[in-house]
Amino acid sequence: MKSSMKMGVVALIGVCVVFYQYHLSNGVRFDQLADFNSPDPASAYGAANIPGSEMYDYNGLRRVSEEMIRAAVRNVQNSNGLSPELGNLLVQELMGQFNKLEGVRPEKPCPLPSKKTSTLDPLYIITPTYRRPEQIPELTRMAHTLMLVENVHWLVIEDANVPTEQVTKLLNRTGIKFQHLIAPMPDKYKNKKGAKPRGVSNRNRGLKWIRANATSGVFYFADDDNTYDIDLFNEIRQTQNVSMFPVGLCTKFGISSPVVKNGKFSGFYDGWIAGRKFPVDMAGFAVSVKFLLQRPNATMPYRAGFEEDGFLKSLAPFNPREIQLLADNCTRVLAWHTQTKRNEPSAPLDMKLYGDTNLVHLKQQIV
Ligand code: UDP
Numbered sequence: 001m002k003s004s005m006k007m008g009v010v011a012l013i014g015v016c017v018v019f020y021q022y023h024l025s026n027g028v029r030f031d032q033l034a035d036f037n038s039p040d041p042a043s044a045y046g047a048a049n050i051p052g053s054e055m056y057d058y059n060g061l062r063r064v065s066e067e068m069i070r071a072a073v074r075n076v077q078n079s080n081g082l083s084p085e086l087g088n089l090l091v092q093e094l095m096g097q098f099n100k101l102e103g104v105r106p107e108k109p110c111p112l113p114s115k116k117t118s119t120l121d122p123l124y125i126i127t128p129t130y131r132r133p134e135q136i137p138e139l140t141r142m143a144h145t146l147m148l149v150e151n152v153h154w155l156v157i158e159d160a161n162v163p164t165e166q167v168t169k170l171l172n173r174t175g176i177k178f179q180h181l182i183a184p185m186p187d188k189y190k191n192k193k194g195a196k197p198r199g200v201s202n203r204n205r206g207l208k209w210i211r212a213n214a215t216s217g218v219f220y221f222a223d224d225d226n227t228y229d230i231d232l233f234n235e236i237r238q239t240q241n242v243s244m245f246p247v248g249l250c251t252k253f254g255i256s257s258p259v260v261k262n263g264k265f266s267g268f269y270d271g272w273i274a275g276r277k278f279p280v281d282m283a284g285f286a287v288s289v290k291f292l293l294q295r296p297n298a299t300m301p302y303r304a305g306f307e308e309d310g311f312l313k314s315l316a317p318f319n320p321r322e323i324q325l326l327a328d329n330c331t332r333v334l335a336w337h338t339q340t341k342r343n344e345p346s347a348p349l350d351m352k353l354y355g356d357t358n359l360v361h362l363k364q365q366i367v
């Protein structure tokens, strides 16, 4: 084989590897994220340069087309002098390999939101948040999860006296139905030494909004720093009264979950029981709106460490044996109690040096 031909074959193998990786990595639908990032969805991820890049299959997965393979082989032929016979052979071989791949589908694809008006009952996501360097990145991650969920109504409630402009701007860009509310922590708790009841004023504000505005559906307390599998939202929609499910990265046991034996609830597994009737994490339960509306006194207490227990007890009459077990009888982790490293506020900008530069704009976007 001539050395130029060898180079051609090596280059083609390289192209194949890149295509293969590309094919595998496109199991998610990008159209919403592209809307979020750019007025031109194609250019948002460089798709404009790929021939046939508008090709999606019925699942919204991007496919490698014959046209793309032929274009790649042609490029190598032009630059390295590959013979037309060898070129055709390679096209056929590559098509054969990719057709085999077409049979490979994710085990259980997650349903994605349709652009049509949803017939599903709303899912109210109550998210406490507060101004700090990590606030916008946390809410950005969370927004990207919720953008994949149908008929979601996001109640973003800030522990602040005025809503943060950057938060409002972010929410407006997501296309998610949302409410941006404020609920500062009362001073008597804020000035207290030791553990504070974090996010309680926010969550109670969320409950107040639901009582005033919602009639059906389900609500869920979702802190801004946790990680949520999109399947979680399909699960909690099924909540009749109160549902529960495991939360990963929680307490010294690494998990907090109802214990299920012979398909039935038989207790709680949590690294910190502390005499609680409901030793569960905030991210480990969901409640139906109707169930809440029938309990006008339900509220979350300002008691650090006992917020979940206090709230679930305030839903009386309600007992642990009435818990609806989700996530395949509590065998799947769909919510993670992740925690972000705390960052110090940034140093002030030297306006003498940088007052007429881009840094002024950047500084307005960080804490
Ligand atoms: N939070 C708040 N005000 C505060 C501290 C926290 O609104 O002063 C919110 C925070 O954004 C999060 C929730 O309350 O959504 C729980 O706080 P954090 O994640 O710090 O608690 P942890 O997960 O460590 O128990």
Ligand code: MN
Pocket (backbone or CB within 6 Å): 223, 225, 226, 338, 339
């Ligand atoms: Mn947290």
